[in-house]
Amino acid sequence: MIAALTEREVEMLQAAQTLRDGIDSGELHLIPQQPDETDDTGSTGVEGRLLRRWALFRERDPKLRRLKIQKVQRSGRPLQCEVCSFNFADTYGSLGEDYIEVHHVTPLHISGTRETKLDDLACLCANCHRMCHRSRSGESWRTPEALRAMIRRSTPDTPHAASASAS
Ligand SMILES: [Zn+2]
Ligand SMILES: [Zn+2]
Numbered sequence: 001m002i003a004a005l006t007e008r009e010v011e012m013l014q015a016a017q018t019l020r021d022g023i024d025s026g027e028l029h030l031i032p033q034q035p036d037e038t039d040d041t042g043s044t045g046v047e048g049r050l051l052r053r054w055a056l057f058r059e060r061d062p063k064l065r066r067l068k069i070q071k072v073q074r075s076g077r078p079l080q081c082e083v084c085s086f087n088f089a090d091t092y093g094s095l096g097e098d099y100i101e102v103h104h105v106t107p108l109h110i111s112g113t114r115e116t117k118l119d120d121l122a123c124l125c126a127n128c129h130r131m132c133h134r135s136r137s138g139e140s141w142r143t144p145e146a147l148r149a150m151i152r153r154s155t156p157d158t159p160h161a162a163s164a165s166a167s
Pocket of ligand 2: 055056061102103104132133167
């Protein structure tokens with residue numbers, strides 16, 4: 001309990017420092033508000049919204065995105081979600097070819113401002129990406145690995161197709 005509180009405090013101090021860096025560099029002011037930023041729980045503070053905006057802005061760096069996608073393709077692995085294996089091309093045909101969302105595994109307020117390496121990035125589908133960033137009380141983000149564990153826990157043993165045909 002105390003350890004968790006201390007950890008939270010460290011996280012908040014790091015977040016504050018990251019925000020100061022962003023304001024000092026002017027980078028934060030250049031980022032437009034995201035249309036989906038209003039939190040449905042109303043519990044997300046200003047810092048949370050700013051940090052999320054900044055993280056998403058960084059993730060949209062076209063060069064990083066391209067390099068990450070190229071790295072996966074050169075490795076011979078399919079370009080698919082690292083959490084749920086969703087493959088845009090399989091579902092949307094040529095429209096989804098070469099498409100994936102690129103996500104910072106560790107958010108900026110933990111890693112601090114630093115140069116992003118390709119290994120810091122994960123390929124995610126749009127749904128899993130949102131779920132990694134979604135905040136809820138006491139929890140502001142989760143890694144793709146943690147999200148994968150949550151999916152396994154909540155998926156019933158019987159496949160969806162079987163329960164759908166039974167109803
Ligand atoms: Zn996914
Ligand atoms: Zn992300």
